[in-house]
Amino acid sequence: MSVTSGRRADSGEALLRRMAARRRRDNVVVVILAVLAVFGGGHAIIDAFSDPPPGPSDNSTISLIGRSQLAESFARDFVVTYLSAAAGQQDRIQEFVGSAQQATLPTTGRQVSDPSVVYVSRELSSGGVDVWGVTVSVRLSRRVGAAVDDSRQCYQVSVAMVEGRMRALALPAAVEPPRHGPELALNYGATCAADTPLAQVAAGFLQALLTGSGDIARYTTPASDISALRPAPFTSAETSVINADDSSCGANGSTARVLASVNPKIDGAGSPTLAYPLTMVREAGQWQVKSVDSIPALHLPLTAGSNPAGGGTGASTTTTPAKGPASAAQVPQATQN
Known part of the structure; x- marks a missing residue:
């Protein structure tokens, strides 16, 4: 009997605790609904229990x-x-x-x-x-x-x-026409000499891309899917400036972002300078172009302002003097003529 009475007492106490907890939850819900009704009206109460509106289809x-x-x-x-x-x-x-808009038109x-x-x-x-x-x-x-x-x-x-x-x-x-915005700082801190590994590969790549001369596969990774422009828009292309985010200009590292400026010509006649943002990688000791990027490499966090002359970067980066070749750029053998 004592055991049975103890179990009944324990069961009754547990029931009271559950009822008290339920009352506390109900009180919290009532308070929340009252606050929503005061500050947001009935719509706020409905919105609190409804799904968010669907986005644009x-x-x-x-x-x-x-x-x-x-x-x-x-x-x-x-x-x-x-x-x-x-x-x-x-x-x-x-x-x-409409005819209500009175317009005075000129003679001519x-x-x-x-x-x-x-x-x-x-x-x-x-x-x-x-x-x-x-x-x-x-x-x-x-x-x-x-x-x-x-x-x-x-x-x-x-x-x-x-x-x-x-x-x-x-x-x-x-x-007023749209205003010219400030320049965004580019993330190219070094200007590379023509005989550095990055400059050599970029020059050969652009020559093959724009003029069709040479084998572009020598300068691109197998997965790049880059082919020479057809028909070739230019007869020659002289690379003028190579800016890179690699201060060694290809002597070290395995990845580089490059901005290559080139002066193309058509049958000896000059054409405006073109600029190509490139991502380059070094595999098995050879630098190659992985992609022609849609935008240049930007300094992060984005910085608006005038770019300093020479390095092509924002004020928060440092321009490195032109680098000489620490080692000659290795280019794969041509696969076609």
Whole structure:
């Protein structure tokens, strides 16, 4: 009997503890709901127990891009038509903007060419109506003495779109063109002499890439999948400056980021300088190009400011003087002629 009574007492105490714990949890929930109701209203309570809204789908993204392109095309045509219109051609303007917008047109319209959209943004979207702000750049030709000035000017247009139908909200406004931003510091701290391993391989690679002369496989890794340009755009290519993040310019290390500047020519005639960001690796003692990179190597953390002359890096890095060859660059044997 004593054993049975002890078990019943223990069972009753455990039950009381569970009930007390449940009341404490219920009290906490009530407090949380009260706080949400005070600060966020009923929506806050519903949102607290609902799943987050789904992100944009592929279809919605594609649709948004399509509407953006429609607004760009409309604004581009409007700016060209408006600036080239002359007095008596008000009907051309009313194809884009309502008659309430009074426009005074010159006796002779301007010569407009090369329209280009430089910026577009959706400023408002409500109830199936989108309002876009579009900035269009055009060339406006005018004669200044004996010369012709065809400098670019920018105009901003507000475009309302309802179910794919568009209308300008106002006449175009001349605006300032996009400003030039500060330079980002590049991560090339050394300028390499022409007889250093990195410079030798980069020069041979660019010669094969741009002119088709030589075997480009001698300068690239087997997995790079880089081939010479066809047809060859140039007849010669002289490498001018090699900047690298390797202070030894290939005498040491196994990986290097290189920025190679080259002066190509077509049948002896000069062409503008080109720059190639390269990633190079050394395998079995041989430097080779692993990839032609889409962007140069940037100093991290990103630093905005003017790059110092010579090294091509930001102020937080140090330019190393040109290095002589510690050892000659080894290039694999040609596999084709």
